[in-house]
Amino acid sequence: MHIPDGYLSPQTCAVMGAAMVPVLYKSVKEVNKELDKKDIPTMAIGSAFSFTVMMFNVPIPGGTTAHAIGSTLLAIVLGPWAAVISVTVALIIQALLFGDGGVLALGANTFNMAFLAPFVGYGVYKLMMRLKLKKVLSSAIGAYAGINAAAFATAVELGIQPMLFHTATGKALYFPYELNISIPAMMFAHLTVAGFVEAIVTALVIYYLEKVEEDNILYQYSYRLRGEKR
């Protein structure tokens, strides 16, 4: 889902980057309010966590492996605003130091994976919780919705390129496939495989966090992650 440079026109990148500015501004403010002075270490360590999770290969049926993004997971355990910053910082490090995802496309990539994915995922999760579904199941549905929302946005950003940016003769200058190809291609992969990977991993982690027993040394540290107040 990381869009490399060269696929999107610089104009699109500028618009997506501009869209992320108020989002980041708001999330820095929200995180400051919620976590008072602990903001920096919390967000730094959240970002490192996000980066690490994206490194893990998850076995999928058929003998191959896939990656999870963990946006919804972070939104559930840290809150959606902190998730925005964590995933954004992880994506910046990936783009600048490892060349995963474009530098110009960072605006688009962060919008999809660091803003849409955690917020849609978190929103759906909260909705499911309100419908009295179990936490583990709600998190799975949320994660599935979150990653598919991000995939859909990616497909739209790519698919509008040939309509907006072409030569006088109508030849595409950037990504050549229109929406009628980009959306089915992206959504097929995410609705069938990547969405379930994300859902299963998120649900299993939530399940694991709920199951950490009282005699476990980690128990005292996980109360906040389980949603308990102390």
Place this chain on the structure above:
Amino acid sequence: MDRFLEKTIQGIYGIFEDLFYSDEIAAKKGLMQSLDPRVKLLSILLLIVIANFGKSILFLSVFAIYTVVLAFLSKIPLKAYIKRVAVISIIFTGIILLPSTFNFFEKGSPLIYFGKNLYITKEGALASLTLMMRSFVSLSFVYILSLSTKWTDILKAFRSFHLPQVFTTTLEMAFRYIFLFLEVSLNTFLARKSRNVGKIKGRDGRKFVASVIGSILIRSNELTEEVYKAMVSRGYRGEYKTFSSFKMTPWDYIWISSNLIFIIALFNAKL
């Protein structure tokens, strides 16, 4: 089914390798290494923007040659560099673009025939080549930047853009903890692998990955508290002052002016 263990272990080793490799090259005496990281970061970003506005093959070819020369003058091993950049920009992009070059996607004058009614069009091939070149140039610049600069310096250079400090400090701190978490994960995956008998079922594999994520999450939460307390005990009160020791040298001015000349000449040539 236990390929996921090896893939993750190799992936993490790959990151450590990249870090080591870039530290080694950043320590060499080359063109890019002699520049101030702030100047380097900003100029590389601007060069990527300009390259992405490029629409013609010729314009992008000039940029492609420029990146290779830059890599050469910065003492970056050319073979490894081209291989690394080409995997994404040529091979990955090429596979995605291949269908768009055929006549069933868009009509055009035939270039290579596969059958009577199936051929690659000249226009399609040209458009794909442009995109591949653009992707190659952009990725090259990023790669040259990340190899010729110490990674901590790249992140430090962000401060000079006057972004909110919350953001830049988070970036710098995150970088340190990434390596801690990667090491913890590496050890966990290695421990699991060394205790492995037979094949791991997909189900168990997914459970294992999720439990690693869960345990790292709990540890990170614990670490946050500790780091925060450690910072407070050293006088942290919610504000952060940072020192940067970057200094502009004559090389930076030479670099900036020669790049300006290059860009202006490129636009005047109307490629």
